[in-house]
Amino acid sequence: MTTEVDRKNSSADPLTPDFEADAAAEKHQTLNITTIPGSNDEEFTANSQYGVLAAEAMTTVWSKRDLIIAFVLLWLIQAVNYMQSTATAAFTPFVTSAFAAHSLTATTSVVSSVIAGVTSLGVAKVMDIWGRPQAFTVMLVLMEIGLIMMAKCENVQTYAAAQVFYTVGYNGLSFTSTVFIADMSQLKNRAFAIAYLSSPSVITPWIGGYLSQSMLDHVGFRWGYGIWAFVSLVPTIPLLFIYTYNYRKAKSSGVAPRRESGPATFQSLYYYAVEFDLIGIILFAGGVALFLLPFNLYSFQTLGWRSPMIICMLVFGLVTLVVFAIWERWFAPKQYMPFSTLTDRTVLGACCLSGILFVAFYIWYSFFYSFLLVVDNLDVTKATYVVNVNSCLGSFAALLVGAYVRWNGRFKKSVLFVGVPGLVLSIALMIAFRNPGHVGLIIMCIVFYALASSIVTIGDEMAVLAACTHAHIATVIAMLSVFASIGGAIGSSIATAIWTGVFPVRLAMYLPAENQADVLTIYADISTQLSFPVGSAAREAINHAYADSQRYMLIAGACIQALGIVAVFFWRDLNVKDFKQVKGTVF
Template sequence: MRDALSRLRPHSNVPVVEPEVDEKAASDKEANVVNTEGVKESVADDSDAISLDAQRGVQDIEALTKVWTKQDIILAYVTIWIIYFVDAMQQNMTNSLLPYVTSAFSAHSLTPTVSIFAYLISGLSKLPLAKILDIWGRPQGFILMVICLTIGLVLMAACQNVETYAAAQVFYWVGYNGVTYSISIFVADTSSLKNRSLMFAFASSPYIITVWVGGPLADAFLYGPGWRWAFGAFAIITPVMCVPLLALFYKNYKKAKALGVMPERNSGRTWLESLKYYAIEFDVFGLLLIIAGLALFLLPFNIYFYQTDGWASATCIAMLVVGFVLCVAFAVYEKWWAPKTFIPYELLTDRTVLGACILAGNLFISFYIWNSFFGSFLQVVSGLDITRASYIQNIYSIGSCFWSLVVGVLIRWTGRFKWLALYFGVPVTILGVALMVVFRQPDSNIGYIAMCQIFIAVSGGTLVICEQMAAMAATTHQYIAVVLAIEAMFANVGGAIGGTVATSIWGTVFPRSLNKFLPEAEKANVSLIFSDLKTQLDYPWGSETRIAIQDSYGDAMRYMIIASAVIQVISIVSVAVWRDIKVKDFKQVKGNVI
């Protein structure tokens, strides 16, 4: 296998593996490898050898999996589950406490703007993190993200002004997303392709529980020792919970080195030569182009409503144009000039990888369109209080995490994932979103709304798992971290676009409908009603004004949901182009894995 992979030039060839394994060849210690022309070559397979042509982080994790025991694997996955549980619980608690934190400062107007930067930076941070995990190692990247997360929690606990809180948000979200991403890469490293979807589902299963824990925990801190202690406590708990996994890394890396499994490394480079070496390995110029390009392209989607002229403002137009140009420059640079590419150009244009990434982006566009203002709808139109509204909203999180376990079992059993996405995931998503056109209206029974959420939850749990499997199954172990980072980038772009579409429809249709339905005596209050949820809720249930507001919600929701349903046509195409890869008998990772 190592000899065959060495023939794949990283700058001009596609590391795409067709995982159809001939059983007879496997019994003769042979494997099928697809070269860039798509021709299978039968070569001798030293399946347990460390990939000498892989980067250091990949070599290290392959060495670890060669020497660790079954007990180590079980301990690793138990620890991963606990880390996910703690992080998810802490995130839910943080979201619940956010209004109380901002209300503690009189000058909190900067908070929404800075939160936008925090989400944006955290979304883009996975790109350089993927290279850190591949070049320096999985533990190094994980430790760095734990440090960022801890710094964010400490700053939130100690903040005395909104500026410190804003900085804390950046550290927190970069660290939080980085920790979960690093763990997902570790799961991919230590699970066979046929079991990986099940292991991903297992790792995310704590979200089923923490949905119900975060609120009461926030209440306990808020009305007990105070919100500062909530962040301070988790600044201690989070790194402590990560120690067992890091200890497991350290123990088995030492064991691999002692047994001579770890490749010997002696660069002999001077510090200047090392600087040049890592600049090339990290593809620094390419990363700067894509991160700067995406940041400039995405920012207008989040700040245009702060501009006097909206999308027509010079700031938004300039950012969009420069951002787009930089993204195109990144593609050109990676294709022809990069000494070592961030991701092989041919892999990025592979139909399975590209289809998975487009599906991720499209699902986020659709989700952010239909989910925007959903909580307000449940309170104003359906008459639910905040607690009961949160139960309906959390159907997606609970249902998708639970159903992903079922999807994991089905993929392991059948060995394929495309059929689940194409014949179940996408059609049920379209059904669930389309039904909301009818049922997310005034006087609709809340049970029908919950039914739509269940449809979308089970289909969402299917598609998220399948898109990740498609991206990973189409490449080699070397590029798993990178393709998942690219997929996350597409999702980030999709979320920005979806939120913008929702806000644009809402800002156009809702005030227009208010002017149409409101009694003449209330039409002077259109701006206040439009901008203030509390004002909407203050009108008595059944009053003429409240009914007019509910009808206006119905109009706006109808347009938003139609847009969300129509865009799912892209999902059909993006899944249809996938190769029907059989993962059941394909070995992608090495060593003692699940």
């Protein structure tokens, strides 16, 4: 017997994927798991892998109290992680003070970010094959190792390794938490649940900075890292206990999925290599990493983009991604996800929108903080407040968007006609307010941007989640994350290219004769820029150069953001009220 995603209006769109056919196509590839009826006379998602069925078994037997406690703990985990991230950023200058000039420091930061960006692909398969709590535990251990190593590091090599462990673990925890939320919520409520998970960012930016400064003033960064390593365990251990307890409860009651004991060692390794689609993951993760690294490392090369190493990495990255597509389509014994899902127009459109969103954002945002400090003459605290308006208001507005999706059931039109145009408008308006004296109007634009981005980000996640079965939730979220990483890298690179190509040229054009000898120093050092009195000829020239650079960044960001309309246009107009993906006691 099978249970497919119910869709009342599937006949209205000939391009709607046949989930039952996908499940049937995978039947010979899945674990030998006993399918047992669950609550409400339903069955577990047909032909799913062990981790998916274990999650469904857990929600079948746990109580409403356990569900509420799990939601509270996930909120606390996100709150702790957000504050911890703020602290890590604040501690970094103190950790690296002894070896700040060492080139490995910056390079490792780039490499760790790229590794974290593609790790979600593997984590998703771990969650599907071995189980949700198992993947969560691995990510928690990696993050704890990173925090402890950063607390004890005495040289750049230790700090470099710590960055990799911490970044992978931190991003992995965030990713697994999102999958937990998807497992615990009906599709019609999932937009609100996802917004709920990100809601700690309404308050954590204000608390995190204060706590970080207090730790630096009283105990130092080493004890600071140690404190966060301990605090991170406070909400995570109880959550793991709830998952473990309820899985054992499901197992003892005969509801939990069972699989036969593994065969011989070589056969077992081959079996899991096929289940993980190991070759596919290596090809895709390797291709993405090779494609992303040049956008971050080209500035360290003497020849820049003309460097043979940079060119080779780009070419081999693109070729590897093409090989991945060929492998998945014709040769993979078990695809990373059904090829029909991978090429579904809603999934592809949502992934493209995610990439476009991050490209546009990082183009105009990369130098925005410096712009506020120099052009608008804000101090660090006030500039931070302006920047935090986006995350705080956006997280709050996302709750309202989630409630709207719960009531209306649809999200495409709001993204297409309100969200994306709102982003384009808010970015374009800042072009007119890039000169000194318009801080209030800039904040107005940030408010518009936050409201529009809440619609777009929630709609984007709902698009991929509504276009697949419960069996592939983790993998489609991972794909969305990878496209966001690619977009962020490209956007940062474009912003840097505009900055290096415009700012020094305009600076030399506008600076008075007596400051011409200091062009390179002023260009390279924001402290030097701020040292000139407000209203002086040199400061006005610096402001003018900033305004010109920001103008090109904003124009580029607005134009690229407009491409999101095309991506959303290809989505199906899905009604989340027509779907049933999860079972048991869920939100």
